[in-house]
Amino acid sequence: xxxxxxxxxxEHQALASPEDLGKLVRAVRTAAGMTLEETALAVPVxxxxxxxxxxGTGTVSLSLAFKVLAGLGIGLxxxxxxxxxxxxxxxxxxxx
Numbered sequence: 001x002x003x004x005x006x007x008x009x010x011e012h013q014a015l016a017s018p019e020d021l022g023k024l025v026r027a028v029r030t031a032a033g034m035t036l037e038e039t040a041l042a043v044p045v046x047x048x049x050x051x052x053x054x055x056g057t058g059t060v061s062l063s064l065a066f067k068v069l070a071g072l073g074i075g076l077x078x079x080x081x082x083x084x085x086x087x088x089x090x091x092x093x094x095x096x
Contacts, residue, residue, distance in 0.1 A: 010023045043072075
């Protein structure tokens with residue numbers, strides 16, 4: 001039986017690309033000691049979908065990506081970065 005070697009977590013916590021998200025997914029999966037096959041069955045998604053997500057390649061729908069994240073216990077938070085182009089579009093809605 002092959003030993004599963006945990007993949008290191010990304011060095012930074014900001015996700016800037018599909019590849020960054022894939023690295024996080026793979027790190028969490030391997031830290032849990034789960035193979036691609038085990039994870040695909042547990043979530044459940046196709047093994048190819050999980051591979052595409054981890055590699056940051058192909059097209060994985062947002063709903064499937066969130067399904068994998070939830071299945072692995074990964075939650076996402078967002079933050080609008082100062083000086084980000086998105087901030088130039090308009091102000092955030094007033095909370096009042």
